[in-house]
Amino acid sequence: MFSIEKSINGMNEKIGFFTSFLILPLVLVVVYEVVMRYLFNAPTVWVFEATTLIYGIHFMIGIAYTHKHDGHVCIDVFESRLPVKPRTIMRLIVNLVLFMPTVGLLSIWSVIYAADSWRNWEHASTSWAPPLYPFKTLMAIGFILLLLQGVAKAIHDYHSLTGKAQ
Amino acid sequence: MSPEILAIAMFVFLMASIALGYPLAITLAGVATIFGLIDNGGNVPALLDLFVNNAWGLFQNYTLVAIPLFIFMAQILDRSKVSEALFDALYIVLGGLRGGLGMAVIVVSTVFAATTGIVGASVVAMGLMAGPALLRRGYDKSLSAGIICSSGTLGILIPPSIMLVVYGGLTGMKETSVGNLFAGAILPGLLLSGMYLIYVAVRCFFNPELGPPIPAEERTHSTGQKIRMTLTSFVPPFGLILTVMGTILAGVATPTEAASLGCAGAVVLAVVSRKFNWQVIVQASTATLRTTSMIMLLFIGGKLFSVVFLSMGGGDAVADLLLGMDVHEYVVLAIMMAVVFLMGMFIDWAAILLVVVPIFTPIAMDLDFNPLWFAMLICVNLQTSFLTPPFGYSLFYFKGVAPPEYTMGHIYKGILPFVVIQIIGLGAMIFFPEIITWLPGVFFGG
Amino acid sequence: AKREKFGVDKRHVEVKKELRKIKPSDEKFRWKMVMPWSKGLLFYDFAQHFADSVKLASGGRLDIKVFSAGELVGAMESFDAVSKGSAQVGHDWPGYWKGKNENFVSFASVPFGLDAEGYNIWLYERGGLEQMQELYGRYNLMAFPGGNGGQEMGLFSNKKATSLKDFKGMRLRTVGWFMDIMNQAGASVSPLPGGEVYLALERGVIDAAEFSAPAINFPMGFDDITKYVIEPGIHQPSVQCSIFFNQDAWDSLPADLKWIVKIAAKETQLWSNTWIENLNIQAINKFKEKVEFVTIDDESLSSMAQTTKDYLDGLKAKNPDVKKTLDSQEAFKQDFSTWREQRGRVTPWPIDDYIKGKHTQ
Ligand code: NA
Ligand code: NA
Numbered sequence: 001m002f003s004i005e006k007s008i009n010g011m012n013e014k015i016g017f018f019t020s021f022l023i024l025p026l027v028l029v030v031v032y033e034v035v036m037r038y039l040f041n042a043p044t045v046w047v048f049e050a051t052t053l054i055y056g057i058h059f060m061i062g063i064a065y066t067h068k069h070d071g072h073v074c075i076d077v078f079e080s081r082l083p084v085k086p087r088t089i090m091r092l093i094v095n096l097v098l099f100m101p102t103v104g105l106l107s108i109w110s111v112i113y114a115a116d117s118w119r120n121w122e123h124a125s126t127s128w129a130p131p132l133y134p135f136k137t138l139m140a141i142g143f144i145l146l147l148l149q150g151v152a153k154a155i156h157d158y159h160s161l162t163g164k165a166q
Numbered sequence: 167m168s169p170e171i172l173a174i175a176m177f178v179f180l181m182a183s184i185a186l187g188y189p190l191a192i193t194l195a196g197v198a199t200i201f202g203l204i205d206n207g208g209n210v211p212a213l214l215d216l217f218v219n220n221a222w223g224l225f226q227n228y229t230l231v232a233i234p235l236f237i238f239m240a241q242i243l244d245r246s247k248v249s250e251a252l253f254d255a256l257y258i259v260l261g262g263l264r265g266g267l268g269m270a271v272i273v274v275s276t277v278f279a280a281t282t283g284i285v286g287a288s289v290v291a292m293g294l295m296a297g298p299a300l301l302r303r304g305y306d307k308s309l310s311a312g313i314i315c316s317s318g319t320l321g322i323l324i325p326p327s328i329m330l331v332v333y334g335g336l337t338g339m340k341e342t343s344v345g346n347l348f349a350g351a352i353l354p355g356l357l358l359s360g361m362y363l364i365y366v367a368v369r370c371f372f373n374p375e376l377g378p379p380i381p382a383e384e385r386t387h388s389t390g391q392k393i394r395m396t397l398t399s400f401v402p403p404f405g406l407i408l409t410v411m412g413t414i415l416a417g418v419a420t421p422t423e424a425a426s427l428g429c430a431g432a433v434v435l436a437v438v439s440r441k442f443n444w445q446v447i448v449q450a451s452t453a454t455l456r457t458t459s460m461i462m463l464l465f466i467g468g469k470l471f472s473v474v475f476l477s478m479g480g481g482d483a484v485a486d487l488l489l490g491m492d493v494h495e496y497v498v499l500a501i502m503m504a505v506v507f508l509m510g511m512f513i514d515w516a517a518i519l520l521v522v523v524p525i526f527t528p529i530a531m532d533l534d535f536n537p538l539w540f541a542m543l544i545c546v547n548l549q550t551s552f553l554t555p556p557f558g559y560s561l562f563y564f565k566g567v568a569p570p571e572y573t574m575g576h577i578y579k580g581i582l583p584f585v586v587i588q589i590i591g592l593g594a595m596i597f598f599p600e601i602i603t604w605l606p607g608v609f610f611g612g
Numbered sequence: 613a614k615r616e617k618f619g620v621d622k623r624h625v626e627v628k629k630e631l632r633k634i635k636p637s638d639e640k641f642r643w644k645m646v647m648p649w650s651k652g653l654l655f656y657d658f659a660q661h662f663a664d665s666v667k668l669a670s671g672g673r674l675d676i677k678v679f680s681a682g683e684l685v686g687a688m689e690s691f692d693a694v695s696k697g698s699a700q701v702g703h704d705w706p707g708y709w710k711g712k713n714e715n716f717v718s719f720a721s722v723p724f725g726l727d728a729e730g731y732n733i734w735l736y737e738r739g740g741l742e743q744m745q746e747l748y749g750r751y752n753l754m755a756f757p758g759g760n761g762g763q764e765m766g767l768f769s770n771k772k773a774t775s776l777k778d779f780k781g782m783r784l785r786t787v788g789w790f791m792d793i794m795n796q797a798g799a800s801v802s803p804l805p806g807g808e809v810y811l812a813l814e815r816g817v818i819d820a821a822e823f824s825a826p827a828i829n830f831p832m833g834f835d836d837i838t839k840y841v842i843e844p845g846i847h848q849p850s851v852q853c854s855i856f857f858n859q860d861a862w863d864s865l866p867a868d869l870k871w872i873v874k875i876a877a878k879e880t881q882l883w884s885n886t887w888i889e890n891l892n893i894q895a896i897n898k899f900k901e902k903v904e905f906v907t908i909d910d911e912s913l914s915s916m917a918q919t920t921k922d923y924l925d926g927l928k929a930k931n932p933d934v935k936k937t938l939d940s941q942e943a944f945k946q947d948f949s950t951w952r953e954q955r956g957r958v959t960p961w962p963i964d965d966y967i968k969g970k971h972t973q
Pocket of ligand 2: 511513554559
């Protein structure tokens with residue numbers, strides 16, 4: 001079980017690290033559009049969509065990475081007053097009862113959503129008309145990575161309860 | 167169960183779940199799932215298709231592209247020490263005053279607000295920078311949390327602002343075009359900033375323990391030095407304001423594009439100040455990703471929650487109540503403002519805009535209210551929603567980056583006086599509409 | 613030869629059969645309707661009008677609750693939401709689903725294509741509806757025409773352009789097929805989202821933009837920030853909307869409610885056009901006070917039509933559905949042309965203008 005936790009953590013850390021650099025092409029592409037339009041009077045047909053798609057991949061893949069770093073905000077007013085052990089138990093229960101079913105369902109249906117897009121060979125309804133199936137697939141991957149990170153956290157909490165945490 | 171009762175039950179259940187201390191976005195999504203299934207008779211596929219559909223809508227939302235861009239800009243700006251230089255200069259100039267450091271934070275945040283379009287970026291930046299500084303100087307934790315959260319929230323009111331862009335797109339009226347909204351928001355933003363300053367000055371004057379001045383022996387700078395430091399430290403941020411607001415007003419760029427130019431500008435500033443290297447890129451990029459994903463998962467959770475709430479008829483319950491009354495127009499206005507305020511305690515601004523603007527705008531038109539004035543009242547109210555517990559997103563952003571000494575308790579306690587200031591400011595704008603309407607008149611002739 | 617009555621109302625034949633199927637029931641339906649429209653747009657009123665008609669005619673048995681864009685699903689997600697059954701009903705401008713099949717645009721607006729009258733005749737009498745239902749049917753949807761907004765306005769512009777060469781290098785905002793066509797005509801076209809148009813136009817990011825019909829454009833205030841309107845609206849001779857149902861939901865309706873829906877959809881198609889054209893009259897007069905209307909010259913119109921034809925031929929070669937539908941519309945235009953020609957010179961101009969010789973449309 002340690003190895004599962006470790007490999008999920010390692011994977012999300014790496015994926016998140018590389019995904020974070022998508023911000024650079026995002027900036028460049030938008031600046032490029034302004035330069036092309038303003039200086040060369042030649043706006044592109046693709047930048048508007050390209051930016052939203054890059055941004056979509058950026059935050060979606062980053063959700064699991066953020067969860068790994070405990071970056072998702074929570075209201076810890078009451079919870080932070082509990083001692084460590086009941087707090088861990090509560091976190092584990094909420095993880096299993098709320099997180100797993102919700103994110104699990106989102107993962108399953110986003111896979112179905114992506115599969116439909118592949119089946120219909122779906123393209124955007126615009127002049128540039130980029131294919132949408134790769135991006136819907138990446139959205140599904142984002143939810144699945146988040147689900148896996150939840151699994152890693154559950155394993156971690158379970159071990160810390162049984163006293164075997166690293 | 168009737169839809170209204172179900173909608174109320176949904177809120178109560180949400181409150182209870184939130185106390186569990188689990189990530190808020192997940193809690194919102196979880197509660198939305200449970201109540202969505204109760205409402206639609208357990209039809210899992212129908213609900214989940216709706217959810218995934220909405221997530222995809224956020225995946226390709228052009229307006230929100232400005233979020234990572236403005237955050238990245240703030241991150242680079244932070245590492246280029248531009249804000250720090252500004253902060254340091256004001257620290258020395260104002261530090262001798264009681265509460266002077268706190269006032270410096272407010273001034274920096276106000277300047278910063280004019281370069282960023284969202285709350286996350288300003289609060290995060292000031293939380294990282296000013297949080298530890300205030301702590302070191304012995305500032306009261308509640309007061310300093312209140313100062314950072316409230317003044318950091320100005321980022322979404324003072325243009326450029328994503329909220330104003332969304333509002334303009336939503337109404338499609340010329341009175342509330344993005345240009346008019348930008349112009350209309352400048353004075354209200356400055357008014358609120360001024361009120362924060364006065365509050366901090368007065369509180370600390372009578373109770374210096376809250377915000378102690380710099381000890382006399384550390385005040386070694388001459389007046390000339392102070393003036394020079396202030397001037398030089400103000401140049402880079404004003405260059406950036408010119409890049410962002412200037413390109414919008416000069417017709418070079420749309421607001422999202424201006425955000426990107428702002429990033430480029432921030433990089434230039436970092437290069438000039440010899441603070442730009444691979445390490446800075448790595449840190450700024452990963453920090454941007456964490457903050458963006460945090461905000462966007464909140465967007466997803468909040469969206470799923472509001473979808474289920476609206477789908478149950480919660481929005482109609484509000485409209486029916488308001489339209490059923492026969493009272494003075496200012497009473498209706500007060501009720502509408504109270505509704506936005508109360509919703510702001512729970513729901514995120516984008517969801518409120520989506521729900522409230524279409525319902526309230528026709529009512530406001532019936533009552534012959536000035537559309538721009540009414541729009542700005544809602545926007546000031548929504549800015550306040552970032553501060554009001556239990557869900558003040560600004561408070562969470564701050565908690566996310568502040569030193570661990572700041573507990574949620576400090577933050578909640580510290581923010582209350584500022585919420586009162588917001589309400590007073592809102593009242594001023596209601597009774598002196600010129601605060602809102604004068605500047606757009608100057609820029610655009612009304 | 614003996615001449616028989618020159619037409620049959622095909623529905624009349626079905627009435628007896630249908631009546632046997634209809635068993636009035638008390639069963640109530642509370643359905644959700646999604647769309648790409650925010651509440652300020654008149655298209656939202658099309659959808660609301662349809663929902664109201666159905667509710668009134670069914671005595672509240674079929675209660676369709678209308679959700680504006682973003683309330684339940686994002687503007688561009690309403691098609692999928694209804695297809696999957698997250699909502700039972702949708703309203704749209706079919707061109708938005710171009711990415712699923714290019715042919716959806718044929719049922720929405722075609723540059724130099726059908727006007728409102730043309731869509732009505734082609735859809736209801738010339739097999740257009742069947743083609744439309746076949747296309748939507750592939751996505752588990754049952755569709756009906758759901759409102760026509762008439763001709764859209766041309767470009768609000770800060771540059772005067774009346775001939776093809778004036779458009780060269782102009783920065784325009786438009787969407788869909790017309791975007792490609794104008795690009796081929798030498799303009800630089802951006803597909804700016806609707807909410808960005810005003811600011812971009814005001815600040816000179818773009819020189820000109822089309823948005824919609826006069827009454828829909830009026831609240832946007834484009835006339836405050838531009839000098840000219842370049843007419844006519846060749847990009848959309850009319851804007852045809854549709855109403856679509858999730859197929860499973862549709863199948864679950866009793867026969868009488870199905871008829872109520874069909875009749876209400878047709879009533880919406882009629883009402884929308886009369887309502888919006890009357891509003892257009894008022895809007896265009898107000899625009900005239902603020903901006904100068906200019907007209908693209910005949911030679912340039914011909915040339916743009918040629919560019920459009922070449923572009924559409926290219927699409928037809930790639931997509932057999934587009935070929936089938938556009939050919940059927942073109943065949944209708946061809947058939948109609950004799951009658952259009954013959955009746956053409958009786959035009960409802962004010963009588964004094966007509967007396968002075970203003971005879972053609
Ligand atoms: Na701002
Ligand atoms: Na709040």
